[in-house]
Amino acid sequence: MNVLHFDALTKHYGEVRALDNFTHSFAEAQVHALIGKNGSGKSTFIKMLAGVIKPTSGKMKLGSLDLSFDNPADAFEAGIVTVHQELSLVPEQSVAENIYLGRLPKRGFLVNWTQLFEDARLLLDEIGASGVDPKAKVKDLSVGLQQIVEITKAMSFSPKVLLLDEPTSALAQSEVRQLFALVERLRAKGVTIIYISHRLAELPLIADTVTAIRDGSFVDSVPISEASPQAIVDMMFGELLPLDRPIRDFPKEFPSLSIRDLCLVPFFQNVSFDLYPGEVIGIAGMLGAGRTELLHTIFGARSADSGDIFINGTLIENPSITVMKAAGMGYASEDRKASGLVQSASCHANLCRAALQRIAPSGWTSIKKESSFVDIQIQDLNIKLGNPMNSVSSLSGGNQQKIVVGGWLNNAPSILLFDEPGRGVDVQAKRQIYQIIWDMAAQGLSCIVVSTELEDLTECCDRILVLHNGSISEEFLNDELDPKDLYAACMENDDSTGEPV
Amino acid sequence: MNKQQLVGLSRQHSMLLILILLYIIVGFTARGFMTVDNQLNILRNIAVPGMIAFGMALVIIVGEIDLSVGSMVAVSACLTAWIVEKASGHAFEPAWYYVVLGIVTTLCFAASVGWFNGMLRHRVGVPTFISSLAMMATLAGMANMITNGSAIEAFPSWYYIIGSGRFWGIPVPVYLLVVAFICTFILANFTTFGRAVYSVGGNMEAARLSGINVWRTKTICMVIVAVFAATGGIIYSSLINSGNPTIARGMELQVISAVIIGGVSLFGGRGSIWGAFIGVLFLGVLINAMTLWGFNPYAQQVVSGALILGAVFINFYIDRK
Amino acid sequence: MNKQQLVGLSRQHSMLLILILLYIIVGFTARGFMTVDNQLNILRNIAVPGMIAFGMALVIIVGEIDLSVGSMVAVSACLTAWIVEKASGHAFEPAWYYVVLGIVTTLCFAASVGWFNGMLRHRVGVPTFISSLAMMATLAGMANMITNGSAIEAFPSWYYIIGSGRFWGIPVPVYLLVVAFICTFILANFTTFGRAVYSVGGNMEAARLSGINVWRTKTICMVIVAVFAATGGIIYSSLINSGNPTIARGMELQVISAVIIGGVSLFGGRGSIWGAFIGVLFLGVLINAMTLWGFNPYAQQVVSGALILGAVFINFYIDRK
């Protein structure tokens, strides 16, 4: 029996056809992977099913029941629960309150706090997140734990249909495995799951079918057994050339960046390494290993407790963002919503922000003067947007990520730090970003790339450092490196998760 | 209790500590400050700004603001007096019939203004900052029009009880303040509505996606503060025994200062009713102390400005640590 | 131009359309409105709130607020007058020496107050809403203390030129308004500083991580609005030929209304100097029309409140579509 049925479902935003004539049926009690490149309409599809937005036209059916939602509460009622792509938690409130947001248990007309915390405790235990205190404020948790809370919240509805929009983009492997175990349990209970991810390697582990959308249109749906990696990529992109990481030779004489004994309690201690001109270094590590803090410290956005930073052999006395920027460094942030982009501003403004001193050294600027810098990035990075003057918030996640990167490239940096450049970015866009990194590296740009997806690192980097328990525990030269080895190195003696490798 | 807990406690209650400090200083320097009578005076003086501050705390926590509360106090006093005057002409007795009519009508009027602000925010997206600013002028004008610029004196003789009466030696407004505090405190901390207020103020989109009726929540907060302001107007009308359009000018800023001094975040989602109370009490003690000290009025402005700044400074400074 | 473009245009300029509508209505109903003289009056009357509004637009775009501008106008007028009075006692001639001394000192004083608010925000995290609220009381008290409550009249006879003089028939404050507009407009649209203002207001953390000096940007905005307010005070001191502590009461709310009516977002990051100008002009025309219509002053409050509400309503309503 086909439980979820869509008939010519369509959503238009003005001229933009976010989803067009989507017709398909999803079978009951299976995990359906929904894939497609950035901006192909996946989130739009999910949002309609979740009652967040209304379709322009078309029908949705659950079993024999017609679905038409005025608000998210209607969707919950129908048993459809969503974990949205952008985290939607209330940072100031407790984990338990977030899980039962809008549905706090009551005694009379008062909140039943005891029951609330007990229920939350049970749910968290069931999900395997016994480490999370239901009374803790969400703002005090790491992004990964917040994602767990988000999923716990969805679970608490005992859904018939669970929609997961890129739930793993902020998760590390161990947490991903927890999540998958959970998803399997749900499937066994008869829950239908639609699962969006850009991490194609995950699909065979979890999905029963793979459905692809391209530019707002349904392409195909195949059982997982027929979905070889090549087939998936073909569905998403039509044609995609195989990736070829250039093995480059660069002189390892004068490091462009040297880190010596850098410490920041409690995140890391005695971190030392060298980065050579033209080299791309990856930093691997589990979620919460302190990689973001390391990049922030190198970039001068936080001050280190001790340790030295040298650029081109010169000691930087008082590292600050201004000093580091002047020395040719740039930093593409991991969280485009909170710290990477000015969402209320235009794409144009976001592409210029970091490089204004270069674009307009005199302090006088104008749209005209800036335009050439904007156009070149839109072209080079293949950013899909209508008018550069439109607000950046109307772009899909992946295109927003490209804007973050493009903004820094405009500053012609000599050292660029990428924090999770691949978060929420499709394979094609990722490859475009690698290609840019390599092109720039060929001209002498040095890069540090942090990513939770270890495949990203093995695909992109020349050398990979593993940050473990606050220090660099291992170093790999990336020569036919197997992501599995890297994974093992990250996990070794990891007492924080307490899991065997 | 170890050192860390102590620091944590002082952080949370830094404003309380500042208030205690103020009490000590004023107690030693201002004659008559530490008498029971004067303490009751302070409580009575903060009764009206206090209850409005509780409502305002909810409004600010839910992510909105209401600048029309001062005018609402004035128009409510006038409206009540006007209705009592008109009704008493028609001689349906006893007197409390028309006093109740006046009070109920006024509270309904206030509620509908709050509801209107909420609707404008919801349906049209007009920020409450600006709609309530316009409402401030409109209501002040209405107060003047109702009374034709002068005070309406029409209350029966026992009406003074609401604003100036005492039971067991404690002024009636103090009871009202306590009731308002308890109600808002319970509302904010122990009801689903109260938790929704925090959720909506903390992350509106998340609240919406969880099926919380964001607009109802916001609108109810706007209604609550308007009703408290109207109650304040009724208390004042009793205190001065007339409906006078000139009262409560600038009270909105006083109330908002108090709420922020009490640690409610202007960005929404954060703060407490208890904090709002501390903030109001701080300002009340300050005003009382300056009157007792008998400062030159010009110096009072400077000193109170500086002290507010100082208190907020210390408060935020400790929070930073 | 197709239909969609037309809608887009009207959306962007809805406030301008409302303003034009207001012009037409007032032009037909108020005698003497459409004369050149009266239009120049309007411009002169909005000169001071106008230039402050340009500064306030920057402050609000950068994500802060300044509630002390009204008091700053008053204290600046008084300070200038006081310095001129003291200096002229010491008879170092010619008179413009000490006028310049007064003006420069006042501007420096204002700049340092703006800088102080910025620093408090930066170092201690005190929101400017509350620090400037405290500053509002402090400065008002200072104005009273400087002048001891009455006005100081000490200016040389030609001093009237700044506030009441004319060149080629156009009042001097109008020139100052135009200069202020051009400077702020260029600052906001054609300098890297202006770009930084928008970035910081839109997302402070993103701006910081792009290497923008967030605190310098915010502080400079606070300084600009304070300096504009001080300039306004100087203009007023010339207009009424004395330093008077009672001027510009409540101007902060008038200016903030104007800026928001002009489409600047209270949440920062969005808005324009041009919009602020339209907002100020709207309020200026409204006040002028009320004066010319001359109906009952109480009704004037209600009508102006309702009209502001109406304008904002239409503005947001069109924006919604």
Next chain:
Amino acid sequence: NDEPVIASIVFQGDQFFKSLQQGIREGAEARGAEVLELNVDGDQAREAQAIDTYISRGVDAIVIAPLSATNSAGPLKRARAAGIKVIAVNGGLEDKSIANATFSTANYDLGASTGAAASGFIRSKLDGKAHVGILAFASLLPEQSGARTSGFKREASRDNSITVVTEQDAWMPEKAVQVATDMLTANPEINILFAANEGGTVGAMQAVRNAGKAGKVFVFGIDGSEQLARGLMSSDNVLQATTAQSAKEMGVMGANSALDLIQGKGVQTEVSVPALLLSRNDKAGITSFVQSLK
């Protein structure tokens, strides 16, 4: 239409100014003139701007209660230069050449009138000794407030020994209740409260009642209103005397003088409108005052 146009400008929205503007309107409309009304809300700059607006509007006369004796002069001088008749009511301008005619009850005289009543009371009831608390409005309108309080102090201390214990600002009634209550707490020796305006007087009266000090503390005030009239009639013996101005009468006189000037007739340039003492001992005077408010 050729009917003369008169602009009527005041600076506050209370009962006194309301009556004043009503007087102007009635006086002017009785003689077929059009009236434009404005309240500048205590703002000196707004007053200057309004006068300029009326100049370009081309009104025939401006009847104004000037906000300040000195600072209001500049724009009125311009009005005069533009051929507009200027009538000052409720206090004149320091520069006598500006207004065509001035109608006033000096603020000092208002204070002095109440002060004289207080002086007699203190002498006969309090053995010539009194501790006085004052409620003023110095941070609202410094000049007027100062004149009223000094008039009071001067007259009240005549033949008595009075001590001004404290002098505070509170001009809105609800604020005045609070401040007066605090004053009585801090200074239990106070037996006389003087308030310099209507709101202050209402507040002081209520504060004494609330504190249960009726018969121990006596209130003297300024301004007249129904509520104050009732206070004077009340048997609780709190409010003793207040000095009202004949606001409406002053308005009618101002309007008439403006119209006379427009028609080219000569007018008296300085008219002192007498202050009207309302006292507990003069019930008839109070009754006729209340009649005049209707």
